[in-house]
Amino acid sequence: MSSEKELKAENLLKIKHTPTHRDWKDPSIDFEAKRGNWCYSGVVKSLKYLDLPRPETKWAPTDEDWQLPENWQEIILDGLRQRLERFRTLRVFMDICVRCGACADKCHFFIGSGDPKNMPVLRAELLRSIYRKEYTLAGKLMGKMVGARELTLPVLKEWFYYFYQCTECRRCSVYCPYGIDTAEITMIVRELMAEVGISIDWIATPISNCFRTGNHLGIQPHGFVDSIEFAADDLKEIINMDVEVPINKKGAEILFITPSADYFGEPHYFTLLGYMMLFKEIGLDYTFSTYASEGGNFGLFHSHDMIKRLNAKTYAEAKRLGVKWILGGECGHMWRVYHQYMCTMQGEQGNLEMPKSPITGTVFENAASTKMVHIAEFTADLIKNGKIKLDPSRNDHWTPTYHDSCNPSRAMGLLDEPRYILENCCNNFAEMPENTIREHTFCCGSGAGLGTDENLEMRLRGGLPRGSAVRYVRDENNVNILLCMCAIDKATLPALCDFWAPPVQVGGVHEMVGNALIMTGEEERKTDLRGEPYAAKEESEDV
Amino acid sequence: MIEKALQGGKAYWTLVIILLAIVGVGTLAYLKQFTEGLTVTGLSRDVSWGLYIAQFTFMVGVAASAVMVVLPYYIHNYKKFGKITILGEFLAIASCVMCMTFIFVDMGQPFRILNVFLHPSPNSLMFWDTVVLFGYLVLNLLISWTVLGAEKKGIAPPKWIKPIIIISIPWAVSIHTVTAFLYSGLAARPFWMTAVLAPRFLASAFSAGPALLIIFCLILRKYTKFDVGREPIQKLAVIVTYAMLINVFLILMEVFTAMYSGIPEHLDHFKYMFFGMVDAEGILHTNLVPWMWLSACLGVLSVILLVVPKFRMKEGLLALACIFVFFSLWIDKGMGMIVAGFTPNPSHGVFPYTPTFIESMITLGVWGLGALIVTVLYKVALTLRKQVDTNRYRA
């Protein structure tokens, strides 16, 4: 890892966006020199638990020899052929890129690092060059001249380096005239690498934890119960009310699933408190589950198989508990899986019912097939129908801005619901510049399983565009909290904000809901969910 | 940035569609003129320029008037004009396009219009007018787009734009001066042959243009959330006042010279405008008379409203005064100026000119085009401003 000294803004800001003269077809990478930009390899225990190939091999990216199986090229090329037959996306995306370069400066990693291979077009070319060599006549005959390359160990190492520098945020796809989605290509290449035993620990271990205990953190059932009870105690201190939280309750109407970080991590925790208050206030008949105690799905960052293996628990648990439908908490990639993959992977769920809000009677027709509703949709509906009372002035000590997480914005189209909620919960809401929000939003730089410490330099670099936008509203509008609806964001943005835009805090949308919520029979609250005192009630001057 | 013009509410799109319809009507009318020739207009052998060229002349003035906001803002650093400057520049862009379109529809051989550049003739003021007008359009596009773009990005405008802004100021004066030279150098037309024509054009431009801008600002305040503030409007009102006074003064100079000297060649045109004239057959022609008196009355009324500070300070009355100024000058320049120059003709024949329906529809279409461009550009400016401002204001 890079030393503290190096990780200073002025050092990271020496970025040159003009590529060096070295031909991109040269794959060599000096891993030693690039510490802070890549992740550690998967640990034995996790790989073994998941029956992944080559679990016992201990290799590090800095090694000369990655101890690959003898026929590794064959495995990868076979895998590639198979996936070309399975994914039209891959096939089409391999053939039609015109290298117009529109995507080039759209990637946060390129903006922050200036490394030309972080241009989405070149990231895809890393695979496309192999595809050309194997599947096109010109590539076979003319080789490098037409951008074709042999699959060699340096190429594989290059894949490892660059495809674990893509957060699958899909921002490039928005600008591509053909909609080429680098996330799709990254997913395929990561799958191919996994087939020869190349994974990173920060992804493999959460998957293995989740597969075993139901959540990424590996919290066992009793730990889960403890933390929920702890949260209820905390809440009692703030709002002076008893909040009961049902767990594994059969026959509940709704199964509630949220990322496991909500139970343990800060600032996720305040969002959890917000949910608990909201559900108590409206008297929702719901249950948590220990078996499906994770909304997130790190399988998405590994392979389609892993997505399915982890995701199966959701419906299985809904069926076991006999709930009518499922409500999902604030998370980013969790919603990509629930929105774009779950129903296709798991098939239709006859035992569940069309989601209908028991409070407002609204039928969520947009979830007619998956039977799974986003908490923002649910809460926005409550507010619209006047079922909860909110006092936005209780958030007056916050000047929030909202960070659209990549997946809800570009893979789901969930843009206005959270804004509607925030406008009803806060008086001081301010937007970041328009090229950095909604479908143009910038990734935190740590998504897709890259939110670890060993690659902090690359994370901070990737976070530059987001950090710059936050700093802009901090300076222009005195923004002091960055709200988001993604567990990875909540985990990684604090470091980013500390680095690029201190002292902006990070929080969740339902934390603001909890702050503003007027509960029936409540006593006067002294502090918000963080224990921060409310702003003085007197008519505050508008800045 | 232009994409902002593609996202808008119902009112915006309704306006755009109405304006497009007007442009469509104008286009159809033009197609008729295109196939049948300029015979569909009221123009004749004797009055060979009419509504189109008159409107062109008037709009050059509106275009040039942008300098009245650009100069205080960029040169004298009068920051209060910050919000209005872009409106002025966009108005100039629309006016330039209108000017070019008016010239285009006036051409007998529109397909050969590029001959002006293929066979340039530096002796001809029309050649220079084309060049300066085109240059002014490019300058305004460049300046407004760059400055607005920088504002959108939240950074200071690039340094290279400053000299271009400075160039644009004399350039604005030049477009209307050259337009005046177009007329004032013609020995054949004594009415135009006056050294005071260019100054008069500038004075009328600097009152009509800012008057229109004030009207726009008041409309924007009423129908959108965009408020340029009271002070810049009052400042503009003062500019309108002085320019209008100078304009009236210069007109009186002209009247004096013609009347006192009594030279028929100069006097006759004023007679025709204000009292009408008898043709060879003994018929009295008074086409312009009601219009010119209306223009004079509106001019006097507007001067009263503008000069008395108590009236000027009231925005309702100010709006009225601006409307009066605009219409008074529109009649004066957009009808009287050109037609009266041709009547009576050099042989003292009186052949009155009245625009035809087709001609009026084409003119309306060009106005519609100008209004459309203003609408679209203002939409862009307002949307970008709103994004920059909401952030600023809500904090």
Next chain:
Amino acid sequence: MFDSKYIIIGLIIFVLIVTIPISYNLFALNKCEVGVPELEILPKAGDKCVKSREYMRPFHMDLLNQWRDDVVRRGDRFTTGPDGKLIEKSLSNTCMDCHSNKENFCDRCHNYASVSPYCWDCHIAPTEIRDTDLAIHVEREEDN
């Protein structure tokens, strides 16, 4: 194959569009004989023309353009023909003197190649002259 419905329809449309010229030529109702239009055999035929046929076919418009500028702008009205005789640079008076039938000479080729010169907007073709040598009633014909 997946989404075959859309893809096959799409491909059929593609093939139909690409082969429009072929189908137009093969099946068009007003199918014409393939081949060059026959040009009129000149009544005053001979080798009197100012330039060779090989030059004239592709370059006659350049020559006429040149003549136009010579005559109008430079007052240079005459040139020498291949037989050494003086020739006036004039479309109506010189060219059309021999090629007197515009329909059979100019128009056939121009129509075949869809060329629509605007010479005839002003210049008067001999075909516009009937009955008398000097003047005629001109019938408005499509000048383009």
Next chain:
Amino acid sequence: MTLWYSLILVVILTLVGLFGSQVNGLQPLFGIVLPYIALVTFIIGIIMKVLKWAKSPVPFRIPTTCGQAKSLPWIKNDNLESPSNTISVIGRMILEILFFRSLFRNTRMEIKEGSKVVYASTKFLWMAGMAFHYTFLVILLRHFRFFVDPTPQFVIWIQNLDGFFQVGLPIFYLTDMVFLAAVSYLLLRRLADSKIRYISLAGDYFPLLLLLAIGTTGFLMRHFTKVDLIGVKELTVGLLSLQPVIPDGIGSLFFLHLFLVSCLLAYFPFSKLMHMAGVFLSPTRNLANNNRMKQHVNPWNYDVKLHPYEEYEDEFREVMRGAGLPLDRDPEEEKK
């Protein structure tokens, strides 16, 4: 380097076309055989490629959403950017195919004042792209005057409009100018922007240079060296009515032009030019964002190893009981 490969290739092709067609007896090759081969390659090649794409399924519905999805009835759905039904998808595709919607969004990133990342609006690529594609289309349609006899009326309208400004004789077509300018811009952009130069391959320069050569030969033929149009039309109409003939005396420039066009046609299916077909088939654009509304089927969906609740409870039964969680099967209860 890649630029030079492409340039040399285009020069070679030009020389082959220019001199090959002058060799006695080879004119039928350049005027008849190669054009037919090229046309057939073009059509069959594209069909084969598209069928190959079609053989792969679209297992998951993964549209890129660029606007508000359809959710609650009172939240306005941006149906062109996040379409929820087929009609909206068609709307989105029309915007994409006819107006290059995604490219219209393009911005240029700049880092200003030290650390401010800002985004400039940049439409030049979009404008050049639109200008290039549309003028190419118009030029192609104008060529119908050589393809068919008699010339359809719409072609004459296009000609008149295109030659509105009567400059030169034959009149210069506006589209010719715009086409050559746009292609030149696209080429210069590749060379001038170091990022784009870095990613450019021979396959990116070659089509541009080839188009430039085609455009230039066409322009030269119309305005400078001239060819015998009647002969040209005789040949092309002959080709396209399947009765090929080679008339005498057509200039060699025409054979070069035809040869280069044949090269372009034959090259098309094997190159990035296939984006013409690909843009219709991109799953991130041509699918509705109705994932949670409608079931989407993956034809190769297969079972994977799962960790069912029973195994989970078996592993954690003791601690679950300890934490007071309900158990599905409690051996202790059963014992009792």
Next chain:
Amino acid sequence: MGVDRRKFVKFAGLSALGLAVNPPIKVLASEETYESAAGTSACSGSCLTCRPAHPPENATRWAMVVDLKTCREHPECNACIEACHVSHNVPDFPNPKDEIKWIWKEHFGHAFHETDHNYLSEHLKHSNALLLCNHCDNPACVKVCPTNATWKRKEDGIVMMDWHRCIGCRYCIAACPYGSRSFNYREPKEFFAENGRKLQADFPTRTKGVVEKCTLCEERLARGLWPSCVEACPYNCMTLGDLDNPDDPIRQIMHDKFTIRRKPGLGTQPQVYYII
């Protein structure tokens, strides 16, 4: 020019192009012409018998003298106008606002406005003046033309027009103090077709949207022919000559008679002189 003229004289003998001369009018009027010409005082060279068969070669400053005295004695005669308008295919549009005229008659008081007064001699007061383009030495129309579609020929001073280049802006009409220029508001060929008027085959019409005016029959001068109007006038009212040549008959006329010009004060130096 000169070379061309010589070429042409040879050429004209060989070709049938002599048809460009417009014989019918001349034949009808010839006798009367002779008499009236003889009736005037000393022959100044402006009579049919004295006028050379061909205009002078190598003229460097064409000018015209119009004898209004003789002209106004025949108010019914429009031979010059007809000859000109026929030979140049000038349409006579019915609507006065579309009117096109190369040579025309205008009330004396209007044509010479500055000399008009209430007690003007009776015969002048009710007479018409024959007007045409003045082919000014310092033409206002040329200065203003944005495309050089009208220009003054250096060789012989004719103010020439290129109808292929005119864009129809009508600036020249605004600039001309003599009203010598007309604009084609309508398509002339359509008029000829509609009205059954005959077209002169060897001279083009104009197209709608261009300005036109008298070109002093430069196409005839080049062929060694007098301008149509000069030739057609049965009374020899018009004399064309080279002012730069001291031996040219026109100089003699100018010497003998008092001539005036229209609007001399504007400095345009018109080259049509009037004997009143």
